[in-house]
Amino acid sequence: MPQPLTDPGLQAERTELAWRRTQIALVVIACLALRGQSPVLMGLALLTAGLLWISQGGRYRLSLAMLRNESGDSRPLQILGTSVALVVMALIGMAKALATL
Incomplete structure (x- = not known):
């Protein structure tokens, strides 16, 4: 048995x-x-966190199914969207931090 x-x-x-x-x-x-009175950054961060929270259950179930079936049914657009949002937020945060120096 393998x-x-x-x-x-x-x-x-x-x-x-x-x-x-x-x-x-x-x-x-x-x-x-x-x-820091930056409502745009605050809204973007809360929106991104909320979207991640909502999609978390489905992503977890998909990961378990992929491991059980040894398949690769990932969702590249969801991964790309999340990654882009996080990189943009990191850049905004760094720009705000540099502006305060």
């Missing part, structure tokens, strides 16, 4: 925890933007 290639639970759990940390970081960014 051994499974991966542990079906731990990889998906680590990925979910990483996304949760990202969401918490976005909420912290939103709070700092509120303190």
